[in-house]
Amino acid sequence: MSERNAAHELATRQVGAFLARRREQLAQRWADVPLFRTVFTLSRDEAVEASKAVVDALAAVASSGRPEDVAAAGFGAVRDQLGRMAASRARSGSSPARIAEEVAALRSPATELLLAEFSDPSEPQARESVLALTVLMGTLRLVVMETALNAGEDLIARQREQLLEVATPVIRLWDGVVAVPLIGTLDSARSQVVMESLLETIVAQRARYAILDITGVPTVDSLVAQHLMKTVAAAQLMGAECILSGIRPAIAQTIVHLGIDLGPVTTRAGLADALAYALGRLGIEVSPRTTAAVRR
Amino acid sequence: MSARLGLTTSFPIGSDADLAWARHQVRRAAAGLGFGLVEQTKLLTAASELARNTLVHGGGGRMELTVLDDGQARGLRLSCIDEGPGIRDIDLAMTDGYTTGGGLGLGLSGAKRLVQEFTLDSRPGQGTTVTVTQWLSALPVPRSGVL
Numbered sequence: 001m002s003e004r005n006a007a008h009e010l011a012t013r014q015v016g017a018f019l020a021r022r023r024e025q026l027a028q029r030w031a032d033v034p035l036f037r038t039v040f041t042l043s044r045d046e047a048v049e050a051s052k053a054v055v056d057a058l059a060a061v062a063s064s065g066r067p068e069d070v071a072a073a074g075f076g077a078v079r080d081q082l083g084r085m086a087a088s089r090a091r092s093g094s095s096p097a098r099i100a101e102e103v104a105a106l107r108s109p110a111t112e113l114l115l116a117e118f119s120d121p122s123e124p125q126a127r128e129s130v131l132a133l134t135v136l137m138g139t140l141r142l143v144v145m146e147t148a149l150n151a152g153e154d155l156i157a158r159q160r161e162q163l164l165e166v167a168t169p170v171i172r173l174w175d176g177v178v179a180v181p182l183i184g185t186l187d188s189a190r191s192q193v194v195m196e197s198l199l200e201t202i203v204a205q206r207a208r209y210a211i212l213d214i215t216g217v218p219t220v221d222s223l224v225a226q227h228l229m230k231t232v233a234a235a236q237l238m239g240a241e242c243i244l245s246g247i248r249p250a251i252a253q254t255i256v257h258l259g260i261d262l263g264p265v266t267t268r269a270g271l272a273d274a275l276a277y278a279l280g281r282l283g284i285e286v287s288p289r290t291t292a293a294v295r296r
Numbered sequence: 297m298s299a300r301l302g303l304t305t306s307f308p309i310g311s312d313a314d315l316a317w318a319r320h321q322v323r324r325a326a327a328g329l330g331f332g333l334v335e336q337t338k339l340l341t342a343a344s345e346l347a348r349n350t351l352v353h354g355g356g357g358r359m360e361l362t363v364l365d366d367g368q369a370r371g372l373r374l375s376c377i378d379e380g381p382g383i384r385d386i387d388l389a390m391t392d393g394y395t396t397g398g399g400l401g402l403g404l405s406g407a408k409r410l411v412q413e414f415t416l417d418s419r420p421g422q423g424t425t426v427t428v429t430q431w432l433s434a435l436p437v438p439r440s441g442v443l
Contacts, residue, residue, distance in 0.1 A: 185319070187312045219319070219337060221344040222402040250337035257338065258345075258406035259392055 009065055011128035015114070015136060016062030018129070019055055022113055027051035029109040035102040038092070039085045050085070054078050054106075058136055067136040075143050086148035096148060103144045107137040168194045170201040176208040177278045179271065181246075183216030191227035195234060202240045209278035210235050213271045215246030225260045232265050241266065241281075245274035303363060309347050309376070310356040318347050318359045325361055326372055329432060339372065339430045342407040346376040346426050349404065352397050354378025354424055364429065371431035379423035386416060 019026065030036055031047035040047035060074030061067060089099050114133055118126040168190070171179050178201050180194060202210055212228060214220065220228075232242040245268045247255075255262065268274040279286060307318045322343040326336045343359070350357045357378030364371040383389045390408070395401035404426070408414040411428040418424035 185316050187316070189312075218323070219341045219344055221341045221348070222400045222406060223344075223348060226400050250334040253334055254337050254341045254410065257409045258341065259402050259409065260400065260406070 007128055008132065011125070011132040012062050012065060012067050012136070015067075015129055015132045016059050018114055018117060019059035019062060019110075023052060023055050023059070026055050026110060026113055029113070030054070030106055033102070033105050033109065035085065035089070035099075035106065039088045050081060053081055054140075058140060061139070062132070062136055067132060068139055070139060070142050070146060072139075075140075079143065079147055082144050083147040083151050086144055087151050090148060090152075096145060099148060100141055100145055103141045104137070106140070107134065110137065168197050170197050172201075172205055172207075173211070173275055174279065174282075174284070176206065176282060177211070177275065178202065178205055178207045178209070179211035179213060179275075181213045181216060181271075184218070186217060186224045186227055188223075188227070191224075191231065195227075195231045198231060199234060199238060202235060202238050207240050208282065209243060210240045211243045211245055211271065211274045211278065213246040213274070214244065214251070215248070215271070217246075217251075220251050220255055220260075222258060222260060225255065225258075225262070229262070229265065241278075243268060243274040243277060245269070245271045304360050306358050306360045308356075308358050309350045309378075311351075315344065315347050315351060319344055321361060322372075322374065325363065326430075329363065329370055329372055331372070331430070331432060335430060335433075338410040339374070339428075342410040342428055343374050343376075345403040345407040346374070346428065349426070350376045350378045350380075350424075354380030356380075357423075364431075369431045371429055373427060373429045375425055375427040377423070377425045382420040382422050382424055383416075383418040384420050386418060390416070 027048050028051075030051035031040075031044055036047040036051055040050060057074045057078040060077075061069070061072045064072060064074060066072050086099055089102070090096075094102075110133060111130055114129055115121045115126060118129075120126070168180060168182075171181070173179050178198070180198055182194065184190075186194070198210060198212075201207065212231065214228075217224065228244065232244070235242045243266045244262065247267055247269055266277065268277060276286070305321070307321060308314055309318060319340055323336060323340050326339050331339065347359055350359070354376075355378065357376065357380070360373075360375040360377065362373040362375075364373055388394055390405050391401075392405045393401040404416070407426075407428065411430050413427075413429035415427045416424070417426075
């Protein structure tokens with residue numbers, strides 16, 4: 001068995017040497033394979049350069065004798081480039097399976113070149129080398145997929161953060177009246193952001209009334225209610241009265257069944273009612289123009 | 297459509313994102329079965345309370361969603377299952393305002409009031425399973441054109 005391993009290791013190192021030796025020819029062939037051709041559409045030279053970088057990485061990994069290791073140092077240098085290529089293919093609508101297929105397509109040109117090195121392609125040493133190359137290319141495929149998936153996860157994390165910021169605008173409705181239209185699920189992280197931006201706006205606008213509109217909140221369970229009440233209490237400490245609006249019939253019934261006591265909080269069915277209430281308390285009267293005024 | 301008869305689907309409850317996903321699935325299943333907006337919201341809220349208990353008190357677990365049909369009515373059954381520390385005093389846990397997690401103490405008792413059937417199975421050290429069922433009310437459907 002150890003003899004077998006030794007033969008495999010030798011073959012792997014030979015493949016490494018082969019890759020280093022045939023770098024130019026292999027890069028020229030890979031530049032015409034869909035993976036490189038479709039990403040580097042502007043110039044073929046770019047595709048060749050990118051291919052060379054990948055060949056170099058594979059040669060380094062093979063020479064280090066760890067062809068199965070996804071985390072091998074040799075791949076580090078091309079991870080960025082592979083990630084960009086995978087991302088570019090994903091953007092143009094390729095599925096991960098398709099990208100994996102395109103990476104797999106790199107193998108046959110390499111195998112052809114490798115077999116040309118041997119006078120007799122059926123000799124055991126040739127078979128051993130092809131096997132080593134196959135293992136190496138399999139690892140490359142894993143590295144590409146891993147890089148692509150990581151890029152996806154980064155994107156999701158970034159979007160989650162963006163959502164936190166974007167979904168909580170505080171709007172000035174009138175002098176001294178601000179409103180926050182709440183949308184979606186009010187988990188702890190988002191309700192914290194809501195509270196902070198509301199309190200900051202209350203100070204900045206010197207607001208006397210703050211309207212929390214929950215029209216876009218699908219459900220008010222006890223945790224969401226608790227978050228809302230904490231926000232109301234904090235606003236009150238700063239001298240602003242909070243009005244909870246946008247309470248739909250289904251939400252109202254649910255709150256009653258749950259047994260949540262919103263007693264101290266002023267509530268209104270709609271945002272317009274809440275604004276009317278706030279304006280009324282500020283002593284501002286909004287009324288239709290008289291007929292005479294309209295004629296003029 | 298996820299609301300297929302007798303089919304049980306299971307979702308993991310291990311994070312806030314899982315909670316949001318479970319809620320989404322419950323709403324979809326309830327809407328697919330023809331529950332009205334009020335019933336949907338009640339079930340959704342009960343699911344949200346129970347799933348959060350599974351996460352916060354049970355240390356995570358899973359939610360199972362089953363579409364029921366007893367020949368006369370159709371309904372939706374939700375089970376929130378965890379292998380956490382369990383509940384020592386169920387009567388106390390079901391009391392309005394009693395909380396060990398800093399909440400309002402309305403999760404279990406409130407969820408019970410939101411649904412038609414509610415069972416709680418828990419032993420200390422053995423985990424907790426809360427099952428709630430909501431039946432589609434068998435009100436006669438108004439026929440169009442008939443006053």
